[in-house]
Amino acid sequence: GFLFHSAFCGSTLLTRALSHRGAAMGLSEPVLLNDVVGFRRRGAEPRAVARLADLATRALGRPFAMGEKIVVKPSNVVNPLAELLLALRPESPALFLYAPLETFLISVARKGLPCRLWVRELLAGYLRDGFVALGFEAEDYFRQTDLQVAAVGWLAQHACFHRLAAKVGPGRIRSLDANVMTAQPFVAISAAARHLGIALDSQAVEGIVSGPSFSRHSKSGQSFSPESRTAEYAAAREAYGTEIDLVVDWAGKVAANAGISLDGPSPLVDQA
Numbered sequence: 001g002f003l004f005h006s007a008f009c010g011s012t013l014l015t016r017a018l019s020h021r022g023a024a025m026g027l028s029e030p031v032l033l034n035d036v037v038g039f040r041r042r043g044a045e046p047r048a049v050a051r052l053a054d055l056a057t058r059a060l061g062r063p064f065a066m067g068e069k070i071v072v073k074p075s076n077v078v079n080p081l082a083e084l085l086l087a088l089r090p091e092s093p094a095l096f097l098y099a100p101l102e103t104f105l106i107s108v109a110r111k112g113l114p115c116r117l118w119v120r121e122l123l124a125g126y127l128r129d130g131f132v133a134l135g136f137e138a139e140d141y142f143r144q145t146d147l148q149v150a151a152v153g154w155l156a157q158h159a160c161f162h163r164l165a166a167k168v169g170p171g172r173i174r175s176l177d178a179n180v181m182t183a184q185p186f187v188a189i190s191a192a193a194r195h196l197g198i199a200l201d202s203q204a205v206e207g208i209v210s211g212p213s214f215s216r217h218s219k220s221g222q223s224f225s226p227e228s229r230t231a232e233y234a235a236a237r238e239a240y241g242t243e244i245d246l247v248v249d250w251a252g253k254v255a256a257n258a259g260i261s262l263d264g265p266s267p268l269v270d271q272a
Helices: 011-018 031-041 046-060 076-088 101-110 113-128 138-143 146-168 178-183 185-195 202-209 226-258
Strands: 002-005 024-028 069-073 094-098 173-177
Touching: 002 011, 002 076, 011 024, 011 069, 011 185, 031 046, 031 076, 031 113, 046 069, 046 076, 076 113, 076 146, 094 146, 094 178, 101 113, 101 146, 101 226, 113 138, 113 146, 146 173, 146 226, 173 178, 173 185, 178 185, 178 226, 185 202
Parallel strands: 002 069, 002 094, 024 069, 094 173
Antiparallel strands: none
C-alpha cells in the first residue's frame, strides 16, 4: 500500500504506527523513489521512467517477513508520480494524509527560514514536473510570499489526489486529516489498517496508540503529547497570525477559481 502525504501532517508517525511486527512494515520516504523522480527530471523518456518505477516498486514491495504487508510512504517530491505508481501496482490501495491548510502554514512559519526555502524548492520541482495548474504564469511565483508558495504546493497536491480518486475510485484512494488522526488515534489507526489490508486487532491498535508512536516526537524521539503540539501551534499562530490569515483567504480564492476542494478526497474517518 502507499501512504502519500502533503508534509507536516504526521506521516512519519502514521508509518511507524502501522509498522507492527508480523502484520506490516513501513518504509519511510525510500530514496529509491526519489531517484526515479531525478531520472525523470534529467530527461529520461516516459517508458524508461515507467520501467524504473516498476522495478523500484517491485523491490520495495517485497515483505521483510512472511505474511507482512509493506506500506511505502513516498517523499513529497514523488507525488507527481503517484498516478504512475498506482497504475504499476493496480492491487495496491493508497491513503493520502494531509494537514488542513492553516495547520500546514503554521508548520511552515514556525519551522523558520529553512522550511520557507524548502517549500520554494518543492514548488520549483513541481513546476518542472508540470504538476501545478492554478492559472499563474511562471514569473508570478517570484512575486509571492513564502507562505503563498507553500499554499500553492499544498493546493497542487490536493488537486492531484482528488483527480486520482475520481479516476481510480474512492474505494482505492482514501484521505485522512492529520487533525482527526491526532484527536481520534484509535479510530484513525484502525481505519488506516483496514484500508491498507493490515491485520491489526483492537488490542494491537490500543498498544500502538498508548505506545511511543503517539508519545514521542517522530523526528527527535523526545517526549511529546497532543497538548504539547497544540501549545506550539498556538504560539506560532499568535506570532504569524496576520500573514497566515491573509494567505488562507487568498488560497481559498485560488482553490475556488481552480475548482479544488480544501478537504481530502473520500475521507477515511468522519470529520464531523
